[in-house]
Amino acid sequence: MDFNKFDDRFRMIHEKINVTLNGEPKRLYDASRYLIGVGGKRIRPLLCLLACESVGGKIEDALETAVAIELIHTFTLIHDDIMDRDELRRGVPSVHKTYGESTAILAGDLLFSKAFELCDPKVVKILAEASAEICEGQEMDMSFENRTYVTEREYLEMIRKKTAALIRAATKCGALLGGGTREGIDKLAEYGLNIGMAFQIRDDILGVLADEEKLGKPVGSDIVEGKKSLIAIKAIEKLEGGERERLLEILNKRENTRDEIDLAVRLFENSSAIRYCRRKAIQFVEMAKKAIKELPDSDAKEDLMEIADFVVERGV
Amino acid sequence: MDFNKFDDRFRMIHEKINVTLNGEPKRLYDASRYLIGVGGKRIRPLLCLLACESVGGKIEDALETAVAIELIHTFTLIHDDIMDRDELRRGVPSVHKTYGESTAILAGDLLFSKAFELCDPKVVKILAEASAEICEGQEMDMSFENRTYVTEREYLEMIRKKTAALIRAATKCGALLGGGTREGIDKLAEYGLNIGMAFQIRDDILGVLADEEKLGKPVGSDIVEGKKSLIAIKAIEKLEGGERERLLEILNKRENTRDEIDLAVRLFENSSAIRYCRRKAIQFVEMAKKAIKELPDSDAKEDLMEIADFVVERGV
Numbered sequence: 001m002d003f004n005k006f007d008d009r010f011r012m013i014h015e016k017i018n019v020t021l022n023g024e025p026k027r028l029y030d031a032s033r034y035l036i037g038v039g040g041k042r043i044r045p046l047l048c049l050l051a052c053e054s055v056g057g058k059i060e061d062a063l064e065t066a067v068a069i070e071l072i073h074t075f076t077l078i079h080d081d082i083m084d085r086d087e088l089r090r091g092v093p094s095v096h097k098t099y100g101e102s103t104a105i106l107a108g109d110l111l112f113s114k115a116f117e118l119c120d121p122k123v124v125k126i127l128a129e130a131s132a133e134i135c136e137g138q139e140m141d142m143s144f145e146n147r148t149y150v151t152e153r154e155y156l157e158m159i160r161k162k163t164a165a166l167i168r169a170a171t172k173c174g175a176l177l178g179g180g181t182r183e184g185i186d187k188l189a190e191y192g193l194n195i196g197m198a199f200q201i202r203d204d205i206l207g208v209l210a211d212e213e214k215l216g217k218p219v220g221s222d223i224v225e226g227k228k229s230l231i232a233i234k235a236i237e238k239l240e241g242g243e244r245e246r247l248l249e250i251l252n253k254r255e256n257t258r259d260e261i262d263l264a265v266r267l268f269e270n271s272s273a274i275r276y277c278r279r280k281a282i283q284f285v286e287m288a289k290k291a292i293k294e295l296p297d298s299d300a301k302e303d304l305m306e307i308a309d310f311v312v313e314r315g316v
Numbered sequence: 317m318d319f320n321k322f323d324d325r326f327r328m329i330h331e332k333i334n335v336t337l338n339g340e341p342k343r344l345y346d347a348s349r350y351l352i353g354v355g356g357k358r359i360r361p362l363l364c365l366l367a368c369e370s371v372g373g374k375i376e377d378a379l380e381t382a383v384a385i386e387l388i389h390t391f392t393l394i395h396d397d398i399m400d401r402d403e404l405r406r407g408v409p410s411v412h413k414t415y416g417e418s419t420a421i422l423a424g425d426l427l428f429s430k431a432f433e434l435c436d437p438k439v440v441k442i443l444a445e446a447s448a449e450i451c452e453g454q455e456m457d458m459s460f461e462n463r464t465y466v467t468e469r470e471y472l473e474m475i476r477k478k479t480a481a482l483i484r485a486a487t488k489c490g491a492l493l494g495g496g497t498r499e500g501i502d503k504l505a506e507y508g509l510n511i512g513m514a515f516q517i518r519d520d521i522l523g524v525l526a527d528e529e530k531l532g533k534p535v536g537s538d539i540v541e542g543k544k545s546l547i548a549i550k551a552i553e554k555l556e557g558g559e560r561e562r563l564l565e566i567l568n569k570r571e572n573t574r575d576e577i578d579l580a581v582r583l584f585e586n587s588s589a590i591r592y593c594r595r596k597a598i599q600f601v602e603m604a605k606k607a608i609k610e611l612p613d614s615d616a617k618e619d620l621m622e623i624a625d626f627v628v629e630r631g632v
Contacts, residue, residue: 028455083418102399103458105399106451112425117445124432124437128429131425131428131429132433136340136341139341139422
């Protein structure tokens, strides 16, 4: 899909980010801006703006909140990279690798503070609740790493909190600030939630299949970290005997060799786990599209439909 | 001073904290409640409630915001201990020593989220701005550790952000939620700011002079970490020749011996730096008391006056 058509919105988002993250001490503000400066799709603020427009609101109604959501997202990336010991993000050294762990912790905290300085007072509770859910989801994700088995249900609950809650908040806030009806707001929240679920499952697939350059981090790092992605869960469930044992062994140790990672990917493929995940992601996308089907037609609604399809089609 | 007279308020604060920090995953919520469970004076929420009452408001008007402020304070303690590598807090192992660093980072983030879920929407901007200032102040404090000289002016700016901003926010929010006039709110903000300055300077003195049991952490840890406290700044300024060289040497290396710490304390005393800091703290307390002098008389106003004096008299 062609994201260039959103260039005006992206420019407004970036201008607002630059004004917001301008302060002293310079080193702290540099660290908080660093990841935003090296890429990323701004899908969350874009969804917030489009949700606002799809119920008849203007971009300006939701712009500050859209930016606040991107700041919250960036804050979680910085802290997650510290916790997961990820040294690369978006193809560059992560914030704690560049500025040290202490300044990285603070840069995340600063972004979080700035988000609440910036957002519309009407959506503070929505954003604060989503932020608490992100923390709960990340704790679940980390606790899964130390477990041999995780159920699909537990995984879905984890990504609902860790990833989908903020995307849901983005579309819900957009609809609320755009003056949507109670029903319109609920529908757009449901759209965001399902998009978020599909987005994370697709991310798990890309973490295994994409090439390193596009991914911006080492392929298979989820396997090394023993992440219980839906692919891993399904593969363990479907494989039998020696293959199953071998996969469990690779997932439950750290510092895997290249050969072990390649073997895990082949086992994922053999088990049809990847196919299962693709289908699951598509189901969530269909639910997202269905949620907003009855909204009055508009350009923004069309864009939301297109973005839904993009989520499962995107390369990275 | 006798804090027992505030027992009813402390009970209300604790009940609200317990309801707020009750959730899953249990380990994450346990970590977020841990420091609150092992002590601390709750001086910030108390000041918030008293500020509210001093302008004619009821405790209930400010209770949720008072608790939110304690959550923000606790969040900063948890993250600061990670950054400063402090292993003890309030006489027990710090959160990251007990739950690991990842869960400690998340526990802080969760407390921050819960604070904004809980606080009155009218004070979100005040709390968010104070939180951003705390981050800026902590970054300044860390950057000072790597510098040989810091001026008194720089130090005062740092503690204004790191410590006084949140205490100022506590009394300002209390006055606002209690229905104070514009002038009343400003006066109570000024009271909080000055109390906060005195509080931090007193803390620096106690970090050098108090005994370990009362302090809840090793005496002289500020010296080992090379913290540029006002005592250190003044001592460097006032000492000459060999004594000055010796003190700079101790402050600028890590892993000091017990003898070196004791020598630094003696040099602080010889230089009259401790006396200077005591006087400075008293000046801030006088400014705090002066700020609220013209408020209508009330029990709450009396309590605020007493607490101001307590700040410079307290043992720990």
